[in-house]
Amino acid sequence: MSSATVDESVSSRIAALGRKVLNGGLIGRNEALFLFGIEANADIQDLLSWANRIREHFKGNKVHLCSIVNAKAGGCSENCSFCAQSSFYQTGSPKYGFVDPEPVDQAADEAKRNSVTAVGLVAAWKGLNEGPMLDEVCDRIREMKTGGKTRPDASLGIIKNQRVADRLKEAGLECYGHNLESSRRFFPKHCTTHTFEDRLETIGYLKNAGIKICSGGIIGMGETREDRCDLAFELRAIGANVVPINILNPISGTPFEKNPPLAPLEILKTIACFRFILPRQEIMIAGGRTVNLRDLQSMVFTAGASALMVGNYLTTLNQSVEKDLQMLRDLGLDPQWEDESFTSQSGGCGDDGCSCEQPQREPALVE
Ligand code: SF4
Numbered sequence: 366m367s368s369a370t371v372d373e374s375v376s377s378r379i380a381a382l383g384r385k386v387l388n389g390g391l392i393g394r395n396e397a398l399f400l401f402g403i404e405a406n407a408d409i410q411d412l413l414s415w416a417n418r419i420r421e422h423f424k425g426n427k428v429h430l431c432s433i434v435n436a437k438a439g440g441c442s443e444n445c446s447f448c449a450q451s452s453f454y455q456t457g458s459p460k461y462g463f464v465d466p467e468p469v470d471q472a473a474d475e476a477k478r479n480s481v482t483a484v485g486l487v488a489a490w491k492g493l494n495e496g497p498m499l500d501e502v503c504d505r506i507r508e509m510k511t512g513g514k515t516r517p518d519a520s521l522g523i524i525k526n527q528r529v530a531d532r533l534k535e536a537g538l539e540c541y542g543h544n545l546e547s548s549r550r551f552f553p554k555h556c557t558t559h560t561f562e563d564r565l566e567t568i569g570y571l572k573n574a575g576i577k578i579c580s581g582g583i584i585g586m587g588e589t590r591e592d593r594c595d596l597a598f599e600l601r602a603i604g605a606n607v608v609p610i611n612i613l614n615p616i617s618g619t620p621f622e623k624n625p626p627l628a629p630l631e632i633l634k635t636i637a638c639f640r641f642i643l644p645r646q647e648i649m650i651a652g653g654r655t656v657n658l659r660d661l662q663s664m665v666f667t668a669g670a671s672a673l674m675v676g677n678y679l680t681t682l683n684q685s686v687e688k689d690l691q692m693l694r695d696l697g698l699d700p701q702w703e704d705e706s707f708t709s710q711s712g713g714c715g716d717d718g719c720s721c722e723q724p725q726r727e728p729a730l731v732e
Pocket residue numbers: 441442443444445448449450451452488489490491522
């Protein structure tokens with residue numbers, strides 16, 4: 366990044382786009398590509414400051430906190446190149462079967478103590494079908510729901526049947542995590558055992574069931590800025606409610622173990638661009654923030670993030686929840702998030718008045 370003086374034409378173009386978003390407009394792909402292409406340090410700071418205004422305007426000082434429980438670890442049949450839990454790679458990651466009620470209840474207790482809105486059950490497998498495992502998953506969700514300590518979320522892979530999504534909803538599931546991971550174009554470069562379309566189809570079933578969508582991706586896998594931009598527009602098109610941005614933490618033994626890290630300012634710029642494209646969504650900073658951003662972690666909020674994954678990640682460590690809560694207090698942010706925030710979000714393409722450039726999606730077929 367250069368530290369050249371502010372280019373007035375760049376600065377006024379960022380401001381014009383910022384005002385457009387603040388006035389309820391949606392930026393188009395070419396406008397977003399301009400933002401992703403900003404290079405000068407001073408211009409990036411300008412972009413962050415507008416992203417911060419957009420976050421403040423649509424989200425106030427509320428921050429949505431999530432944590433996860435690794436509900437079934439390791440031995441996954443898929444070959445995602447970033448993942449320590451794939452059976453394709455030797456990573457030394459733990460392996461165990463589906464989790465008992467006690468650890469989930471402990472995670473719910475801890476979440477309640479720390480003002481964490483939701484706990485997600487995350488399973489390392491390709492996906493979920495009807496059968497005894499679905500029964501067990503539904504039991505855990507029902508226990509969390511009736512316990513009333515936290516919102517039960519889950520991330521359980523690919524769903525190929527509407528009935529599975531309906532059963533999850535009936536059990537009390539409110540939000541399902543299913544990242545698109547990258548652009549449609551880049552997807553085959555990190556996974557060949559399932560497709561981008563499989564992921565979109567799953568999201569269709571979940572939406573048909575009335576389940577909220579948590580979907581984002583991973584940056585730093587070798588994708589271009591254009592790939593990041595296109596991922597954000599795909600997420601707008603599917604109407605994601607929560608958009609996690611993970612930053613690759615290269616795991617030894619995986620194909621991406623030697624990927625060079627993204628520069629912190631490039632990461633912050635990406636978060637800001639996502640805020641411009643997805644002004645009403647919860648933009649959540651998830652895996653890889655501690656190792657990639659180090660002392661700049663608190664800047665994710667001034668870059669437009671409104672949500673944070675706290676506690677340890679699936680296979681890597683995070684800074685302590687206490688430290689994260691102190692960071693929020695120091696920034697004047699409030700983790701007491703309200704469910705109504707979901708209803709104030711635009712559903713992306715297909716909504717009345719939506720002016721984004723993406724074609725409207727066909728709903729998933731109901732089996
Ligand atoms: S990311 Fe998920 S689907 Fe891919 S290998 Fe890891 S656990 Fe399996």
